[in-house]
Amino acid sequence: MSANVPAPAGKKLNRIGLEPSAYRGGKSTLCAGCGHNAISERIIEAFHEMGVDSQRVIKLSGIGCSSKSPAYFLGAAHGFNAVHGRMPSVATGAMLANRDLLAIGVSGDGDTGAIGIGQFVHLMRRNVPMIYIVENNGCYGLTKGQLSPTADLGSQLKNGVVNDLPPIDLCVLAMELGASFVARTFSGDKKQMSALLKGAIAHRGTAMLDIISPCVTFNDHEGSTKSYSYVKDHEEPLGEISFVPFFEEISVDYGPGEVQAVALHDGSKLLLKKLGGDYDATNRMMARRVLHESAARGEFATGLIYAEPGRPDFLGLLNVVDEPLSTLPPEKTRPGREVLDAIMAALR
């Protein structure tokens, strides 16, 4: 596709010549106004703008409303809707089989925070290259409104039931486990979510995104701490975030000390313009402190919480050949006769 041919009016072609519609999926069956639908839209845009080849994308999920959403984006990509809480293991296995794939896993706060908490913990430890999104609404939507482990202490269901257990903060937990990319955002914050999604695409390792995504049917009322109004009032962005892909030049000027640039594996950059405080997204201890302090105030710290682009990913640790294991021919995977003969001789 020649750069001199002007794009047809209204059609925005990316660097591999595709329109945004090429990245769409099926029609959503989620409730009108569901936060997850906004996330799906942002995913479509991010993958389009990054010029990703859908043929190398795999989209995975567990069970829940959030886990239905992969059907609504990237229709040309392979998908795997697994079982409740166990998507991390399936994604890990798929990446072991083919390290060239780009994996995006969508989960919910029940799928990850309750039944899936064990697999989440070990996924963060391993740093498997994938995007891991928790669409976090503090409740179980698909089974009609039960409390989830991320519901805040004292928050209330529509029927008046009050949560009397402390919440699991998935970003704090991810930090504790040594995760290499931790971010939180809100389904209503288009700019922030877009930049973070693109950063996640560029990151080599597990990019964990905790996205507050209100449930309009079961948890958007007075007394919920995950409603649209509550989140808007209590969001504390850590900085103004933008993303520069490796295939574009940085065109903005910043004064010294104003912006922290985090360089990602493929050469892209996340730019964090500081707001007031001096947040350093590469400082693990600071990230933990800020998360705890904002939670103590009943606020949500959002943005890029922490990034460690240089942390080795799981496949690197395993010292696996560069070619995807799923493509290796028998010449490489079936040892020759002399090997079997030698093994037999040693057993006589």
Added chain:
Amino acid sequence: MTPEAIARQQAAGPAAPQIVNDFSIQVATVNGSGSQTANLVLLRSIFQTGIPVSGKNLFPSNIAGLPTWFTIRASRHGYIARRKEADILVAMNVDTAREDVESLRAGAAVVYDEPLRLDRVRDDVIFYPVPFDRIVAPVCPDARLRKLVRNMIYDGVLARLLGIDLEQMRVALGRQLGKKAKAVALNEAALRAGFDYAASSLEKRDPFAIEPMNETAGKILIDGNAAAAIGAMMAGVTVVTWYPITPSSSVCEALTGYMQAHRMDKDTGKATFAIVQAEDELSALGMALGAGWAGARSMTATSGPGISLMAEFAGLGHYAEVPTVIFDIQRAGPSTGLPTRTAQGDVLSNAVLSHGDTRHPMLLPASVGEAYEMALAAFDLAERLQTPVFVMSDLDLGMNVWMSDPFPYPEEPPDRGKRLTPDVLERIGDWGRYRDVDGDAIPWRTVPGDGMPAYFCRGSGHNDTGQYSERPGDYTSTLDRLARKLDAARTLVPPAVSDEDDQADVGIVGFGTSHWGIVESRDQLREEEDLPTSYLRLRGYPFGPEVEAFVRRYDRVYVVEQNRDGQMAALLTLDLDPALATRLRPVRHYDGLPLDARTITAAIGDQERQGGTR
């Protein structure tokens, strides 16, 4: 020879004829004391002398300090099942020594640590007291190593008493200890010291003797788990995900060793495989399925408790049609059960593992040779059928050392199953992941990154393109095709094999390690009870047509298995013509010990007598 006949022979006195190459030795020690090396040296030296031999380790669920027994059976007839009676006891464990001696039949022989004074326990057994501590001291100056080395003394004593060539023992020791020169020298000295002591101080009063034969030429000794590992490697497995559990851990540990030795890429030195110890069995199977879905040959290995955890993913693999191989090295259940005892107790649950209408193919190896061959075959079968395949081994096969002919190199290339290519796509036109276009109930599949059309893999109800569907017609259509696919597996799994006696009214059906007790029992039944039998050994599930045909030919069919509830008999009952079900009679062994022939003979003999047919 029956125990009664042996005892009569003993009673006849020192002039009684020898019992050559037909006896069992039981070594009673403490686990963690280094007896395993001495036991394997003894086993190997008999094997090297050309005599068919088997070794069974009866060990506790513990790391060190509890009783352990190792039984070696030498059989010139080639019988390698366990024998309940020990002919020669080596009593090294003070805690169990008295009970060990009391359990012997009259006329047995006992080699024991002299201070135990076991000769006071009874007077109808031949005692050989050996002062182990006195013998080991000059041989092993380092007191810390004496505990490990003193076991080798009983090997030397037995070599002298039984007439085993000490040189064979030295060769066996070298094979066992490899290049550790200091250890070899020390152990050799202990061997020699034991041998010399027996020569100078023990008068042979027992009839047991070893004489060279030529029945083991060219054979190997290996445990079933290592055999399965070799098969998996030769099958080209690339993703191995597992969680440790007794008795399956050594499948993946042996596999790790073989892969690191033989599957590193020659050009880059990198691995052509990924072996991951998962955080639990659910994750292990989840990873294996993710890898299988993405086009790699994958596997996991576990035992009963792990299988229970894997039930949900097994159902997903079945319904979403994702290939993988699951090795179940069965142990005694239910629940935690007996982690170090053998059983065939997962047969029924694995056939239907998961909720809803689920069925899985199972392969049933009976020998280390079949553990290798069926491991190889399982990967082809999983990808051909696009489903998880279970290889049903057990602790007896997996963790004990067995003789075998060397394993044959696989001549056929791997069968990767029906993978959609541009040519096939052109031929069939409109593709759907779950569409049966060839009438064999097996669709064409694509994998991420292969350049072919994508699909959504899901455990929820789906239509033939993989889209979510709640339509009754889509649902029943999928279930019906899955049933037809499993039916097709009847002729793809290894067929049953039979040995039929046209004099026989009675059939025996068995599978797995029960085979060894069955073949010996058939000889006992013929010789002692004048009862000829035919025998069918199941090697795969679902059952091929040869199974029902066999049952149809006999008035009574004894189904021999190592579980309480007759699980294989139940599967047969579900599958066979209902009119045939009444012919099935149970022979159920479930004490956790490997099945012996006498138990089978007694059970069939008793039922035949009760049935009024004899």
